[in-house]
Amino acid sequence: MDLSPTERTLRARCGGFARSAAYDGRQVTKAALRGTFAKDERAVLEAAAARGETLDPAEIARRATALRRSRMAALSLRAAQVRRKKKAAPAIELPGAAQEGRRDTADDPGAG
Numbered sequence: 425m426d427l428s429p430t431e432r433t434l435r436a437r438c439g440g441f442a443r444s445a446a447y448d449g450r451q452v453t454k455a456a457l458r459g460t461f462a463k464d465e466r467a468v469l470e471a472a473a474a475r476g477e478t479l480d481p482a483e484i485a486r487r488a489t490a491l492r493r494s495r496m497a498a499l500s501l502r503a504a505q506v507r508r509k510k511k512a513a514p515a516i517e518l519p520g521a522a523q524e525g526r527r528d529t530a531d532d533p534g535a536g
Contacts, residue, residue, distance in 0.1 A: 460492070461488065461492075464488040464489075464491045464492050465484055465485075465488045467488075467491060468484055468487040468488050468491060469484065472484075472487075
């Protein structure tokens with residue numbers, strides 16, 4: 425089944441809403457968050473060991489939180505760059521739509 429980008433977005437949105445209606449989102453993501461937190465703490469411990477540092481649990485947690493925030497800020501920056509690039513890209517004209525002034529919005533789920 426070939427779906428357009430808009431149809432894929434809508435199908436995913438429907439699935440997300442169905443899951444939210446059936447389950448508590450905190451319970452669904454709990455294991456993933458634990459894994460991410462543990463990965464961040466391991467990264468902090470490995471970096472500290474490479475420098476010969478010994479860290480107490482509070483400092484490990486502080487640095488792991490900083491690492492997580494850094495990664496999220498980098499993701500946010502990248503998303504903003506992609507949005508800016510996408511906004512600057514010329515729209516694709518649909519065949520026969522030029523006289524009506526329409527543009528292809530299939531790749532833009534928020535359009536239309």
